[in-house]
Amino acid sequence: xxxxxxxxxxxxxxxxxxxxxxxxxxxxxxxxxxxxxxxxxxxxxxxxxxxxxxxxxxxxxxxxxxxxxxxxxxxxxxxxxxxxxxxxxxxxxxxxxxxxxxxxxxxxxxxxxxxxxxxxxxxxxxxxxxxxxxxxxxxxxxxxxxxxxxxxxxxxxxxxxxxxxxxxxxxxxxxxxxxxxxxxxxxxxxxxxxxxxxxxxxxxxxxxxxxxx
Amino acid sequence: xxxxxxxxxxxxxxxxxxxxxxxxxxxxxxxxxxxxxxxxxxxxxxxxxxxxxxxxxxxxxxxxxxxxxxxxxxxxxxxxxxxxxxxxxxxxxxxxxxxxxxxxxxxxxxxxxxxxxxxxxxxxxxxxxxxxxxxxxxxxxxxxxxxxxxxxxxxxxxxxxxxxxxxxxxxxxxxxxxxxxxxxxxxxxxxxxxxxxxxxxxxxxxxxxxxxx
DNA sequence: GTCTATATTTCGATAGAC
DNA sequence: GTCTATCGAAATATAGAC
Numbered sequence: 001x002x003x004x005x006x007x008x009x010x011x012x013x014x015x016x017x018x019x020x021x022x023x024x025x026x027x028x029x030x031x032x033x034x035x036x037x038x039x040x041x042x043x044x045x046x047x048x049x050x051x052x053x054x055x056x057x058x059x060x061x062x063x064x065x066x067x068x069x070x071x072x073x074x075x076x077x078x079x080x081x082x083x084x085x086x087x088x089x090x091x092x093x094x095x096x097x098x099x100x101x102x103x104x105x106x107x108x109x110x111x112x113x114x115x116x117x118x119x120x121x122x123x124x125x126x127x128x129x130x131x132x133x134x135x136x137x138x139x140x141x142x143x144x145x146x147x148x149x150x151x152x153x154x155x156x157x158x159x160x161x162x163x164x165x166x167x168x169x170x171x172x173x174x175x176x177x178x179x180x181x182x183x184x185x186x187x188x189x190x191x192x193x194x195x196x197x198x199x200x201x202x203x204x205x206x207x208x209x210x211x212x213x
Numbered sequence: 214x215x216x217x218x219x220x221x222x223x224x225x226x227x228x229x230x231x232x233x234x235x236x237x238x239x240x241x242x243x244x245x246x247x248x249x250x251x252x253x254x255x256x257x258x259x260x261x262x263x264x265x266x267x268x269x270x271x272x273x274x275x276x277x278x279x280x281x282x283x284x285x286x287x288x289x290x291x292x293x294x295x296x297x298x299x300x301x302x303x304x305x306x307x308x309x310x311x312x313x314x315x316x317x318x319x320x321x322x323x324x325x326x327x328x329x330x331x332x333x334x335x336x337x338x339x340x341x342x343x344x345x346x347x348x349x350x351x352x353x354x355x356x357x358x359x360x361x362x363x364x365x366x367x368x369x370x371x372x373x374x375x376x377x378x379x380x381x382x383x384x385x386x387x388x389x390x391x392x393x394x395x396x397x398x399x400x401x402x403x404x405x406x407x408x409x410x411x412x413x414x415x416x417x418x419x420x421x422x423x424x425x426x
Numbered sequence: 427g428t429c430t431a432t433a434t435t436t437c438g439a440t441a442g443a444c
Numbered sequence: 445g446t447c448t449a450t451c452g453a454a455a456t457a458t459a460g461a462c
Contacts, residue, residue: 012445026330027243027327027330027331028241028242028243028244028327029241029244030240030241030243030244031241031242031243031244031327031328031331033436033437033438034437034438034439035436035437035438043445043446043447044446044447044448045438045439046439046440046441046446046447046448046449047445047446047447049438049439049440050445050446051445053439054438054439055437055438055439109323109382109385109386109389110322110323110326110327110385112389113323113385113388113389114240114241114244114323114327115244116388116389116390116391116392117239117240117391117392118240118244120392123389123390123392123393124393126389127389127390127393131386154412155408157404157405157408158405158408158409158411158412159412161379161382161383161405161408161409162375162379162409162412164379164382165378165379165380165381165382165383166374166375166377166378166379166382167378168378168381168382168385169322169374169377169378169379169381169382170374170378172322172323172326172381172385173322173344175326175329176322176325176326176329176336176339176340177329177336177340178329178330179329179330179333179336180336180337180340191370192370192371192374195368195370195371195374196371196374196375198371199367199371199372199375199416202416203412203415203416206419225427246454246455246456247455247456247457248454248455248456256427256428256429257428257429257430258456258457259428259429259430259431259457259458259459260427260428260429262456262457262458263427263428264427266457267456267457268455268456268457
């Protein structure tokens, strides 16, 4: 463990972002101090300021550099024309569950809500760069399916909320109950995901009028 | 504005709890200082410590004393046997939307997730006192309807997530976009609620197998 | 029960050696 | 690029007058 290891330094920025994001989503922005972050990363607090000039700029980097891969993967699923429309919706929902339950970016929504009043630009960037694009991709899949005659004439906005809402809330519920011994019994991911996907596909492929107006 | 107004002092505790809850849900636990709270209430910081011996105990009171009314109203809807099963579900969902979008207790979930690691007892109390009871009440309504033959044989756990998920996520999304000029166009509450209720009732009263297994 | 004043700790951020 | 040492501001909490 030398002091100036170049191999460590090269991936340092990515390492900081990864651990900082994990800490921010676990304890909130205000609840995470630079000393906490330095401890989690294993360097001194002053060294953090060599890579990022302030806590806010580090946080902004966590938010704006964390979601690119997630957005691209979902867009790739939409473009995949080797599968049927229902299979595409299933693949998209499995990816949405994966993102929101196993990666930090999926648990960033409460974090953004916390600082939206103080740093509105971050909320804007996260919403237009991640949320809106995720929503638009799924809405597009549904509209594609309707145009091809695979799906009933559902309201895409309503379906969007029915698809994302339970996933984001499940991630929040599991974060909230992380310390409970019976968390997996209270919120069984696999069972909830499969039931959810089944119900969505039933609404999309089912007969009859599906809009609530 | 006298210094020792008894009329003010009598309702002081409730006043503190109300304004503190609003501040906590807006800026998070760590993001809200005792000075912030004192300013919002219009008293001095030291006076807060006359009513609550610490920030943590004030926060615990906000969480544990905030949800009683909400739980009782939803349970009253379940017990109301003057209406049909679908009408009861509709009334319950309208109440769930009202709670989560217009009262602070409905926006407490991210707050609990933030401090769950530091004060696990609060997460336990909130989950068993509010979340679990809200869930159980709705699940009960669905099971009642199935038993009476009003509803199809859906999976109550899956329906529970499909009912609460979109509402809680909508509250979070609107909190996140509170500063956006186009928030009401991005997240139009009335339209989303009506579509949501319509889709849930379609799943509950529709024909065919409804479980995803 | 509310106030002013202050003790004590922790925070974000900087200076300067190596 | 990382470190030790430290600054000034802001945090939680307390002391004691009225």
